[in-house]
Amino acid sequence: MKTYAVGGAVRDALLGLPVQDRDFVVVGATPEQMIAAGYRPVGKDFPVFLHPLTHEEYALARTERKTAPGYKGFVFHTEDNVTLEQDLVRRDLTINAIAQAEDGSLIDPFGGQADIAAQIFRHVSPAFAEDPVRILRVARFAARFPAFTVAPDTNDLMQQMVAAGEVDALVPERVWQEVARGLMEEQPSRMFEVLRACGALRRIMPELDALWGVPQPAKYHPEIDTGVHVMLVVDYAARRHYALPVRFAALLHDLGKGATPPDAWPSHHGHEGLGIALVEQLCQRLKAPSDCRDLALMTAREHGNVARAEQLRPATIVTLLERCDAFRKPQRFIDMLHACACDHFGRAGFENAAFPQLSYLQAALDAAQTVDGGQIAEAYVERRQAIPIAIRAARVEEVRKLVDSLAAAPDL
Numbered sequence: 424m425k426t427y428a429v430g431g432a433v434r435d436a437l438l439g440l441p442v443q444d445r446d447f448v449v450v451g452a453t454p455e456q457m458i459a460a461g462y463r464p465v466g467k468d469f470p471v472f473l474h475p476l477t478h479e480e481y482a483l484a485r486t487e488r489k490t491a492p493g494y495k496g497f498v499f500h501t502e503d504n505v506t507l508e509q510d511l512v513r514r515d516l517t518i519n520a521i522a523q524a525e526d527g528s529l530i531d532p533f534g535g536q537a538d539i540a541a542q543i544f545r546h547v548s549p550a551f552a553e554d555p556v557r558i559l560r561v562a563r564f565a566a567r568f569p570a571f572t573v574a575p576d577t578n579d580l581m582q583q584m585v586a587a588g589e590v591d592a593l594v595p596e597r598v599w600q601e602v603a604r605g606l607m608e609e610q611p612s613r614m615f616e617v618l619r620a621c622g623a624l625r626r627i628m629p630e631l632d633a634l635w636g637v638p639q640p641a642k643y644h645p646e647i648d649t650g651v652h653v654m655l656v657v658d659y660a661a662r663r664h665y666a667l668p669v670r671f672a673a674l675l676h677d678l679g680k681g682a683t684p685p686d687a688w689p690s691h692h693g694h695e696g697l698g699i700a701l702v703e704q705l706c707q708r709l710k711a712p713s714d715c716r717d718l719a720l721m722t723a724r725e726h727g728n729v730a731r732a733e734q735l736r737p738a739t740i741v742t743l744l745e746r747c748d749a750f751r752k753p754q755r756f757i758d759m760l761h762a763c764a765c766d767h768f769g770r771a772g773f774e775n776a777a778f779p780q781l782s783y784l785q786a787a788l789d790a791a792q793t794v795d796g797g798q799i800a801e802a803y804v805e806r807r808q809a810i811p812i813a814i815r816a817a818r819v820e821e822v823r824k825l826v827d828s829l830a831a832a833p834d835l
Contacts, residue, residue, distance in 0.1 A: 424452040426481065427507060427522040427530065434518050437539055438568075447481045448522065450507050454483065484510040508532050515557045516564070517545045538574075545574040552580055555589035559601035562617040566608035573617055581621035590626045595710040598627050602709070606670045611661050612654035627709075630701040631674070633681035638689040646771040647689075649680045656769030665761060671715045672722035672762040673769070675702050679723065698723040718755060721747055722762040729763040732780040732787075737822040740787050741815060749788055760784055783829075790825040791818040 432445040449457065454470045462472035462481060470483045484505040507522055507530060514520040517535040524530065533547050544561050551557055558581050565571060573581075584590065605614035615631070618624035625632040635650030646652050653674060660673040679698025680691045702723045706716040728735070728743055735743070743749075749756035760781045767778045794817040796810075803810045 424456065425450045425507075425524070427524055429511070429522045430514075430519050433521045433523050433529070434535070434539065436523075437521070437536065445479050447479065448484050448507065448510055449481050450484045450505070450510070452483060457481070457483070486510070486513060512548050513550050514547055515551055515554075515560060517547055520547045542568070542571045543574050544571055544577060546577045546580060549580075551577070552584050552589070555584055555593050556597060556601070558584060558590060558618070558621060558623050559593075559598065559605075562614040562623070563601050563605040563608065565617045566605040566611050566614035569610035569613045573620070578621055581623065585622040585626060590623050593627070595708060599709045599711060602628075603667055603671075603715075606657070606661075606674065607667060609661065611657045611670065611674075615654060615657075628705060630678045630681060630705045634677065637680050637683070639680070639691065640689045644770055645773075649677055652769060653677055655771070656765045659769045659774075660762070660765045663761075663765070665765070666758070668715045668718040669758050669762050669765070671711070672719040672759065673765040675705065675719045676722045676726050676762060676766055678702055678705070695724055695727045714755075718758055718762065721755070721759050725759065726763045726766050729760060729780055729784065730767070732784050737826055738819045740784070740822050741791060741819050743784075744788055744791055744818075745815075750792065753788060753792070756788060757785065786825055786829075787822050790821040793821055794818050 427448050427450070428445055429448045430446045432442045435442050454464065454472075457470070457472045458464065461475035463475070465471050465473055465480075470485075472481045472483075473479070474481060484507060486505055486509050511520040511522060511530075511532060517533045517538045519535070520531075520533050521535040522530040529536070534545075538545050544564060546557075561573060561577070561581070565573070602614075605611055608614070615624060618627070619632065619635070631653070634653055635648060637649040638647050639649055639652065641647055644652055646655060653676075656676070657670060657674045660670040665673075675698075677694065677698065678701040679694035679696065682697040682701065683691045683694055699720060702716075702719050705711075706719065711719075725743065725747065732740070744756070747756050747759065764778050764781050767776070767780075768774055794814060796814050799813050799817060800807075800810050803813055
């Protein structure tokens, strides 16, 4: 019975990165021996055990055989005669197929260290093609390690998997899990570049894939291509370390431009409204969490209004706040403003351009929130139907005072 550290812990240590979670593979043991040694079984699909003291995961060395489409169609073999190399050859990438023995020596039968040095994602064996989740994992790794590139033969293999319909067999929950994790990495755009290169993005997020090749007015978007713009936007959100809902909203804010008739290009009047149904269907297909879905819908619908905030009348600003439910959920409204700021800064040459709309609408919300609805309700106790009208009028007046004071303030 021998134990080896494997996977991401070994890879990250070789890259000089902090090691978070460690996984181990055990060679030459049976489930009965592991239990007798005090390990607690937790694996559902194949034997995985938690160490009695550290609670780290120890999996028995295994082989597997593809039996059905998708990522769950496998039969696993975990007898005590399975070798370390047999276990490693079934892993996804060479950089993840390096093992470290208890004495610190490395076992690297597939050249993972060389690929780390060359910054290449390369599949270990043809078995890669049996699990479509691996396409998503490679894309996510690209977002985490943006300097790495996918080996041409690995991209070819992923293209073949897409053509064979393997990606279509993925369950929505797993797709969302990998996409969400990739959005939280250092450079999310790399994930979508990898998915586009193999054709997978067109299958899992066709509404997003449709944006590449759609032009925008060069005056406002020097990068011109809408797909390029959206990648700049989501990478800006990552640099600002925004939470997942903001990054997801930034990613989907311009889906409506993919629905603009080509004879109207490069203009996209009304694309905000066109985007609402597209965001809804994408979120429904991926089963996106409600906080991500709601913020993405709000951002798609309102980002044009936010951009025009300083031209809006006080009553229109209050209507915007009401439509966004900002009085009950002020933080979500602020998150939407941050997603809109990503849209502004995610343009070539606009990285340092001013975006006063964010603080302007924040101040408008603050001003409107100073209205005491309870006090107004007491004054209209005999005419309760007039209470909402009176509260709204008071909020409009407070926003009007703010707008007038800002207009009168000298430019600094």
